[in-house]
Amino acid sequence: xxSSRDDFVIALRSAFLKKGTQQRFSLLSLIFFSIIFxxxxxxxxxxxxYVEKTIKEIVYRSSFIVSAPENFLENSYLIVNSHLKLYxxxxxxxxxxxxxxxxxxxxxxxxxxxxxxxKLIDDYFIGDNETVAKVxxxxxxxxxRSIIINKGSKNNIELGMVVLDEGYLVGKIVEVNxxxxxxxLISDINSKIPVSLQPGDIQGIMSxxxxxxxxxxxxxxxxLSEINEEMQVLTSGAGGMFKSGIPIGVIEIDxxxxxNKDKIVNFHKDFSQLKYVKVVxxxxxxxxxxxxxxxxxxxxKNEIEDTNQQQETLRILIEQKKIADEIRVKIQKENDFLRNxxxxxxxxxxxxxxxxxxxxxxxxxxxxxxxxMKFLKMNLYYGHKCRKNFINDGYKVGTAEYKKCVLxxxxxxxx
Amino acid sequence: MDKIEKxxxxxxxxxxxxxxxxxxxVLNEFDxxxxxxxxxxxxxxxxxxxxxxxxxxxxxxxxxxxxxxxFNDVVGGTPIGISSxxxxxxxGAAAYLRNITLRPSLIKDSIFFLITILIINSLLFMYxxxxxxxxxxxxxxxxxxxxxxxxxxxxxxxxxxxxKNILGNxxxx
Numbered sequence: 123x124x125s126s127r128d129d130f131v132i133a134l135r136s137a138f139l140k141k142g143t144q145q146r147f148s149l150l151s152l153i154f155f156s157i158i159f160x161x162x163x164x165x166x167x168x169x170x171x172y173v174e175k176t177i178k179e180i181v182y183r184s185s186f187i188v189s190a191p192e193n194f195l196e197n198s199y200l201i202v203n204s205h206l207k208l209y210x211x212x213x214x215x216x217x218x219x220x221x222x223x224x225x226x227x228x229x230x231x232x233x234x235x236x237x238x239x240x241k242l243i244d245d246y247f248i249g250d251n252e253t254v255a256k257v258x259x260x261x262x263x264x265x266x267r268s269i270i271i272n273k274g275s276k277n278n279i280e281l282g283m284v285v286l287d288e289g290y291l292v293g294k295i296v297e298v299n300x301x302x303x304x305x306x307l308i309s310d311i312n313s314k315i316p317v318s319l320q321p322g323d324i325q326g327i328m329s330x331x332x333x334x335x336x337x338x339x340x341x342x343x344x345x346l347s348e349i350n351e352e353m354q355v356l357t358s359g360a361g362g363m364f365k366s367g368i369p370i371g372v373i374e375i376d377x378x379x380x381x382n383k384d385k386i387v388n389f390h391k392d393f394s395q396l397k398y399v400k401v402v403x404x405x406x407x408x409x410x411x412x413x414x415x416x417x418x419x420x421x422x423k424n425e426i427e428d429t430n431q432q433q434e435t436l437r438i439l440i441e442q443k444k445i446a447d448e449i450r451v452k453i454q455k456e457n458d459f460l461r462n463x464x465x466x467x468x469x470x471x472x473x474x475x476x477x478x479x480x481x482x483x484x485x486x487x488x489x490x491x492x493x494x495m496k497f498l499k500m501n502l503y504y505g506h507k508c509r510k511n512f513i514n515d516g517y518k519v520g521t522a523e524y525k526k527c528v529l530x531x532x533x534x535x536x537x
Numbered sequence: 538m539d540k541i542e543k544x545x546x547x548x549x550x551x552x553x554x555x556x557x558x559x560x561x562x563v564l565n566e567f568d569x570x571x572x573x574x575x576x577x578x579x580x581x582x583x584x585x586x587x588x589x590x591x592x593x594x595x596x597x598x599x600x601x602x603x604x605x606x607x608f609n610d611v612v613g614g615t616p617i618g619i620s621s622x623x624x625x626x627x628x629g630a631a632a633y634l635r636n637i638t639l640r641p642s643l644i645k646d647s648i649f650f651l652i653t654i655l656i657i658n659s660l661l662f663m664y665x666x667x668x669x670x671x672x673x674x675x676x677x678x679x680x681x682x683x684x685x686x687x688x689x690x691x692x693x694x695x696x697x698x699x700x701k702n703i704l705g706n707x708x709x710x
Contacts, residue, residue, distance in 0.1 A: 159618030
């Protein structure tokens, strides 16, 4: 048991650590090197990025050269094949040309109408930057369906630019080097494109499936089953990734009718036969102004200025109103305070008035009492002079005349 | 003198034929890994590396294999370094088998090869799927592994024949 474990360790050590006769690095060191490459590459380490870009430039060119004999053979086969089929193809093309000529005029009208309506909704894009590129490498790995083209950042190629072949969508730029770029084909499983199905204007997302096929995802089968004709698949322009209306492929009638089955999109183009592609970026069209439009724009400009002025006045008025409101609130507060003060003072004054009245009453009472006292006092002295008896012809006690008499110190009041 | 020089050039080319084959298979647009057929694909590079790593390790320098892996990643668009790692693990497995084998047998070699490619493809699948969110088809991977294993017998015999009859290596196989 012990010796077998030793054998295993020795064999493993020999395999991974021992350098061969012409080996400069052991296997383990190279494995570590690969892992470091992977880890640093996943963190976008600058040095690794530079190494990667250099390798890419070398490898793309080398791959093009290495593939040259095979491409030559393939091209030769295609040329011979097309020569052999020339007569039949010519007949077919003539028939097709006649039928297409008829359709051409109505199509032109449709295009013009389409442009007009798109301009109305501000969705009309024109080609901003167009570059024709040659396909350098068309190696389809099992993990990524992509092609390498011979134009890079030197030719103003940017990430996300649309790649077309004869007007049909091919893919988009996902990697830009100085001289080369990588195009992710729409047939790649990782490419998700917002599409629109016509007729019916049904929206969906298309993913790549096979060399010449894509599969519709996130589309409502319910709507599809109502349409009994071949459907065109176009870019919808949703998400702003692609311009709307770029043709991609068709869905056959059989596919549409079958519910709960993946809807397969047959691409218009065979991506394995790409030689030259067009890399395009789009921008919204800027209107070219004629004289009448200029006048119109002048009027519009004036109107805008007026509106701006009015807006400014309005802004000032709003500011003034705000200040006035603030003042009003302040005054109201003061007013409330004064009102409360007034009420408080009124209460106080009422209280004082009552007090004065009470005092007055007391004073009056005291005065009456004083008068009474004076009368009583004088009554003692002069009462006998005023009282009516047998001797004196005076007044009856308790009458007003009697009182007057007493107060007049016994002098009788006449009349 | 001329003849000797010519012979030495031919011998040099013959010696490095496996490495040239590896680089061509990596750089060429034509790839057995993706022939466009639904039920047929195999990894020629794995067969080549395993066979020569096992039988004639001096033909394939590890550093060349490492570079070939980098090239494969660049051409295939996979994260750089992943193919190198897989190729080197395959080399390690082949070197281990070579060390423990006393009597070579094609069947035993192929079984070991199958186990190795199952492991490295699983690693590759996990790494690409979980780390880089690549959407991979599991079924295609299985098909690829199965055909790579089956075609190992054919290519091993072809390489044996090439080594014995064209290069005149009597110890091959």
